[in-house]
Structures are given as structure tokens and as C-alpha cells.
Amino acid sequence: MDVLILTTGGTIDKVHDLVRETLVFDREAGSCVPAILTQARADFPFVEQLMTHDSLDMIDADRQVLVDAILAASERHIVITHGTGTMGLTARYIADRVKDCTVVLTGSMRPYSLGRSDGGFNLGGAIIAAQTCAPGVYGVMNGRVISADDLEKNRTTGRFA
Amino acid sequence: MDVLILTTGGTIDKVHDLVRETLVFDREAGSCVPAILTQARADFPFVEQLMTHDSLDMIDADRQVLVDAILAASERHIVITHGTGTMGLTARYIADRVKDCTVVLTGSMRPYSLGRSDGGFNLGGAIIAAQTCAPGVYGVMNGRVISADDLEKNRTTGRFA
Amino acid sequence: MDVLILTTGGTIDKVHDLVRETLVFDREAGSCVPAILTQARADFPFVEQLMTHDSLDMIDADRQVLVDAILAASERHIVITHGTGTMGLTARYIADRVKDCTVVLTGSMRPYSLGRSDGGFNLGGAIIAAQTCAPGVYGVMNGRVISADDLEKNRTTGRFA
Amino acid sequence: MDVLILTTGGTIDKVHDLVRETLVFDREAGSCVPAILTQARADFPFVEQLMTHDSLDMIDADRQVLVDAILAASERHIVITHGTGTMGLTARYIADRVKDCTVVLTGSMRPYSLGRSDGGFNLGGAIIAAQTCAPGVYGVMNGRVISADDLEKNRTTGRFA
Numbered sequence: 001m002d003v004l005i006l007t008t009g010g011t012i013d014k015v016h017d018l019v020r021e022t023l024v025f026d027r028e029a030g031s032c033v034p035a036i037l038t039q040a041r042a043d044f045p046f047v048e049q050l051m052t053h054d055s056l057d058m059i060d061a062d063r064q065v066l067v068d069a070i071l072a073a074s075e076r077h078i079v080i081t082h083g084t085g086t087m088g089l090t091a092r093y094i095a096d097r098v099k100d101c102t103v104v105l106t107g108s109m110r111p112y113s114l115g116r117s118d119g120g121f122n123l124g125g126a127i128i129a130a131q132t133c134a135p136g137v138y139g140v141m142n143g144r145v146i147s148a149d150d151l152e153k154n155r156t157t158g159r160f161a
Numbered sequence: 162m163d164v165l166i167l168t169t170g171g172t173i174d175k176v177h178d179l180v181r182e183t184l185v186f187d188r189e190a191g192s193c194v195p196a197i198l199t200q201a202r203a204d205f206p207f208v209e210q211l212m213t214h215d216s217l218d219m220i221d222a223d224r225q226v227l228v229d230a231i232l233a234a235s236e237r238h239i240v241i242t243h244g245t246g247t248m249g250l251t252a253r254y255i256a257d258r259v260k261d262c263t264v265v266l267t268g269s270m271r272p273y274s275l276g277r278s279d280g281g282f283n284l285g286g287a288i289i290a291a292q293t294c295a296p297g298v299y300g301v302m303n304g305r306v307i308s309a310d311d312l313e314k315n316r317t318t319g320r321f322a
Numbered sequence: 323m324d325v326l327i328l329t330t331g332g333t334i335d336k337v338h339d340l341v342r343e344t345l346v347f348d349r350e351a352g353s354c355v356p357a358i359l360t361q362a363r364a365d366f367p368f369v370e371q372l373m374t375h376d377s378l379d380m381i382d383a384d385r386q387v388l389v390d391a392i393l394a395a396s397e398r399h400i401v402i403t404h405g406t407g408t409m410g411l412t413a414r415y416i417a418d419r420v421k422d423c424t425v426v427l428t429g430s431m432r433p434y435s436l437g438r439s440d441g442g443f444n445l446g447g448a449i450i451a452a453q454t455c456a457p458g459v460y461g462v463m464n465g466r467v468i469s470a471d472d473l474e475k476n477r478t479t480g481r482f483a
Numbered sequence: 484m485d486v487l488i489l490t491t492g493g494t495i496d497k498v499h500d501l502v503r504e505t506l507v508f509d510r511e512a513g514s515c516v517p518a519i520l521t522q523a524r525a526d527f528p529f530v531e532q533l534m535t536h537d538s539l540d541m542i543d544a545d546r547q548v549l550v551d552a553i554l555a556a557s558e559r560h561i562v563i564t565h566g567t568g569t570m571g572l573t574a575r576y577i578a579d580r581v582k583d584c585t586v587v588l589t590g591s592m593r594p595y596s597l598g599r600s601d602g603g604f605n606l607g608g609a610i611i612a613a614q615t616c617a618p619g620v621y622g623v624m625n626g627r628v629i630s631a632d633d634l635e636k637n638r639t640t641g642r643f644a
Binding site for chain 2: 494499501502504505506592593594596597598599638639641
């Protein structure tokens with residue numbers, strides 16, 4: 001079963017910048033997703049890095065890029081890595097426009113590059129959900145599959161419902 | 162949806178012993194599964210540590226302990242962490258005896274305690290599969306759901322089919 | 323040989339804050355120095371956490387707190403963990419006021435809590451320098467002992483001379 | 484001040500082998516010392532990987548290889564990474580044959596590749612000791628400089644005196 005993985009940035013892909021002493025995207029190194037797959041000996045060769053955005057910077061034009069990529073793809077099982085802040089908005093934007101695919105958004109609260117991240121666990125779950133869930137748009141966070149309608153981060157706990 | 166997680170040992174739970182300079186089970190510290198769940202902010206309170214065995218040491222009496230635990234449980238969604246060497250044998254033993262549950266075996270090739278482990282990714286996938294797959298017995302490794310009948314490690318590549 | 327370790331904050335002690343998505347001090351958890359010492363099986367029981375400051379926020383009143391702590395201590399071998407931005411200023415402030423001790427400042431460019439940090443290497447070197455160097459004030463960074471007069475970070479390379 | 488670093492194997496350089504499920508030397512990847520130096524932004528370009536031995540397998544012919552390398556080197560400040568089991572024997576063999584250099588042996592109880600290792604801390608200390616101690620042969624472990632005569636691991640505690 002072919003799974004297409006699209007990356008958009010988000011916390012999962014941030015790295016520590018020594019000079020600015022803050023978390024940034026390393027656009028040269030690219031997404032951490034291929035490294036997570038290698039570590040898991042998971043063979044999903046179709047990874048496209050579409051953008052590197054904080055999810056708070058995502059606008060509908062970016063969401064349309066995602067929709068276009070999904071509609072253009074031959075795979076019917078899609079995983080999207082995304083920041084947690086607006087994951088629900090993007091899920092619902094896609095759900096209104098894509099009907100015949102299983103699309104699963106995921107991400108992490110702690111960047112993968114910092115170690116002890118939730119990113120590997122979440123990606124592992126999202127890849128399975130993309131293969132086992134009925135067509136629709138979902139988030140996978142904290143070990144749960146959440147429908148697009150209900151996908152919202154609790155900003156106090158840092159967890160999804 | 163309640164998920165019961167049973168741990169049996171296996172590579173995922175091994176730690177480095179400084180004095181013997183080898184990998185062992187730290188029976189006092191127990192399984193790494195609760196730590197993975199905490200790191201993933203995943204709220205699955207039902208974790209039972211049934212045994213700490215190398216999977217090569219698993220015998221049918223141990224497998225019966227697993228079956229008995231599943232049959233006694235109220236949850237219908239079960240994850241079992243297990244060594245990779247005989248994961249398929251255990252899956253098929255359970256499949257012959259448990260009919261109305263979704264049971265998902267998982268584990269890792271690199272101990273979680275050593276860092277850069279596939280354990281978190283695999284457990285994240287197994288927990289999702291336990292909630293999304295039809296009743297039956299499966300393995301989740303390397304981002305794939307594999308039926309009990311086909312669950313076998315390729316000893317050369319260290320990967321499942 | 324007794325060594326006193328004083329912590330003041332700095333990058334070495336920062337942690338990732340999940341909610342604010344930035345690096346902060348976890349004042350409740352305290353400094354990472356005891357954890358580094360435990361990991362190294364190094365028995366230096368005298369660790370005092372004096373403050374948790376970004377080094378850019380250090381003012382002379384903070385530096386005087388350090389001087390007072392050194393002058394009040396019975397140990398003549400002192401290690402101070404400190405942010406890299408103003409490590410040289412603090413070293414020279416101390417050098418003007420403390421004469422009969424070996425005082426070694428150190429820190430890191432990457433927080434210890436993020437993994438793959440230079441903090442353990444630098445602290446290991448500073449603790450040795452505090453025991454082997456003549457009385458005076460030094461920095462230990464990047465595997466080098468640097469006198470207080472020459473202690474300055476190159477902001478472009480993130481390294482000390 | 485030029486420092487020559489010689490690697491001989493030992494626990495610090497072991498890696499987890501997925502197939503054999505044990506700790507081995509990865510002779511192709513080589514020693515972890517260059518990676519530790521990179522992580523510490525420490526610029527010591529002279530690293531020679533002389534052998535990859537468990538220290539329990541070291542014989543006097545191996546020790547003579549070390550002595551010959553030291554006598555042939557232009558640097559007068561030498562660090563040797565070595566297994567902990569026979570570090571004292573090697574130190575005393577060198578001390579009998581090398582007189583005008585500062586030679587510092589170090590290693591770790593936990594392989595660097597497993598994370599949370601004492602290797603970076605110990606190497607950071609050894610590199611400083613090689614530059615600050617008088618000519619002679621020493622071990623640096625657990626934050627202490629120990630003369631060759633007294634260098635012996637306590638097998639129960641896993642620590643050096």
C-alpha cells in the first residue's frame with residue numbers, strides 16, 4: 001500500500017540555532033521525516049517537503065498547495081506533518097476539498113532534533129492510520145485518531161482531546 | 162476507546178549494564194512503555210508488565226499467560242510489546258485462541274533506552290492499529306500492519322516483510 | 323581535592339517549553355549540572371545553584387553574588403557554569419576581586435537538555451582545569467583553557483578563540 | 484598547543500548491533516572521538532585510530548604499538564581512549580617507556596553511541612589534563628586526574644578511585 005508523506009514544517013522539524021539561540025527551520029537539512037523513517041527501518045519512499053512554516057503562519061494559499069498536491073498524487077493514503085497550532089484548520093480545509101483519500105495530519109510538541117520527542121510516536125501512528133482508516137481527514141496525536149471536525153489542541157495541556 | 166498494553170520484555174526493554182557490559186533487563190526499573198507514553202503525552206493508563214523475556218526464551222506456557230491476560234481483560238483493544246525473534250509464533254498462538262479482540266504485537270530492533278530507537282515509532286503505530294483494525298491478531302513493525310500469518314522477521318535485514 | 327560548582331543559568335541549563343515553544347529555564351527542575359555529574363559518575367557533592375540568568379541579563383550585582391560566594395567558600399577550586407555571551411566579562415570581574423583560587427567558567431552553546439550538547443564535554447574539562455591550573459580565573463570551552471583576559475566568544479563561529 | 488588523540492577501542496567506541504543484538508565495534512564507521520569533538524566544536528585535528536580492542540583483549544604487543552606511536556609523534560600532549568578494564572596496565576606500560584610527554588588515558592563505562600554516556604565528559608577532561616598536567620602518564624575518569632600508579636577500576640562500583 002503506497003503512502004505519500006507531505007511535510008509542511010511545524011515544531012517537529014525545528015532545530016536549535018546556536019547563534020540566535022532559538023528554534024528555527026534548517027531549510028538546507030530539510031525535514032526530519034526521512035531520518036525518522038530510517039531509524040524505524042520504514043520503507044516509505046514518497047516524501048515531499050512542500051514548505052517549512054510555523055503552523056501559525058499557515059494561510060489558505062498554503063493549504064491550497066496541500067490540496068493540490070493531494071489531488072495530483074497517485075497515492076490514496078496521505079500523511080501530512082504539520083504544526084500543532086493550526087492543524088485543525090488545515091484538516092478542515094482539506095476535508096472540504098478532498099473526498100476519496102485517507103489523509104492523516106500529525107506533528108509534535110517537541111522538535112524531533114531535540115531528542116525525547118513525541119514526533120516518532122506520532123508519525124508511526126499516522127502512517128498506520130493512513131493505511132487502516134476509511135477515506136476522510138484525521139489527525140493522529142497522543143495515540144488517538146481524531147476526526148478533522150474535532151481536531152484542536154488544548155493550549156493549556158499541549159494535548160489534543 | 163480503552164487500550165490495554167501488555168509488556169513481555171524483548172529488545173525494546175533492554176538496557177546497557179555497565180558492569181557486565183551487555184544488554185539486560187532492568188527488572189527493578191521495569192518496562193520502557195510508560196516512559197514512551199509519557200514522552201508522547203499519550204494517556205493509556207492500562208499497562209501491565211507480564212514478564213521480561215528475550216523472545217527466544219518464550220515458551221508456550223508464557224504465551225498462555227498472555228492469552229489468559231487477554232481473556233480476563235475488559236478491554237477489546239490490546240497491544241503487546243514482544244521481542245522480534247518469535248513475535249510471529251506468539252501472534253499465531255494467540256490467534257488460535259482469541260477471537261473477538263484486536264490484538265497488535267510490536268517491539269523494536271534497538272532498545273528504547275539506547276536512544277535513536279524504533280520503539281516509539283512502532284508503539285505509536287501499534288496503539289493506532291489496535292483502535293482501527295478489525296478483530297484479529299496483527300504485528301505492527303516498520304510502519305506496516307502485518308497479519309499474524311505473515312508476521313516473520315527477515316533475520317538478514319532485521320525488517321518485517 | 324574539593325571542587326565547588328556554582329551554577330548561574332546560561333544556555334547549558336535551558337529547556338524546551340512545549341507551550342511557549344521556546345527555550346526557557348525550568349527553575350523548579352533546576353540546573354542540569356547534577357545530572358551531568360551523575361551520568362559521568364563524578365562525585366562532586368558541592369553544587370550551588372546561585373541564579374538562572376541568560377548571560378546577556380547578568381549585571382555587576384549578579385557578578386558580585388558570585389564573588390561573595392567564592393570568598394565565603396572553603397574550597398579553593400571553583401567551577402562556574404555561565405552563559406557564553408558575557409562569560410568573559412564575568413571572568414574579568416572575578417579576576418579583579420579573587421586572588422587565591424582557581425576559578426574556571428564554562429557553559430555550552432547547545433542546552434544540555436536537547437541532547438548532543440557540548441555541555442558535558444565542557445564541564446568535564448572545566449572540572450579538571452579547576453584541579454590542575456594555577457590560581458587564577460579561566461574559561462574552558464571547546465577543549466581549551468583560556469585566561470580571563472582572552473575569554474571572548476566569536477559570535478560568528480560560536481566558538482571561543 | 485597541539486594535542487594528539489589516539490583511539491584504541493574500548494567501551495566508548497562500541498555500538499549496538501541489530502542483528503546480533505549485542506555491542507560491537509563498527510570498524511567501518513570508526514571511533515566516536517571525531518563526533519564528540521565536532522559536537523563540542525573542539526578543533527583537535529590529530530586523531531589516529533590505532534586499533535579497536537576490548538581492553539580485556541589488549542596485550543603488550545598492542546601497548547607497544549601505542550608507545551611507538553607516541554615516540555614517533557611530534558606532539559608532546561597525548562590523549563588515548565581505551566577500555567576501562569585494563570586502562571591501568573596500559574598506563575603503567577607507557578609510563579615505563581615514555582618520559583617527556585603528558586599522556587592521558589580516558590574512556591567510558593557507557594558507549595557514546597547509546598546516548599547518556601560519560602564519554603564526552605571524560606574526553607573533555609582528558610584533553611584539558613593533557614594540556615595542563617606535567618609530563619607523566621595519567622588517567623582521567625569521573626572528573627579526576629589519577630596517576631598511572633593508582634589507575635584502577637573498582638569493578639563493583641564501575642568507578643575509578
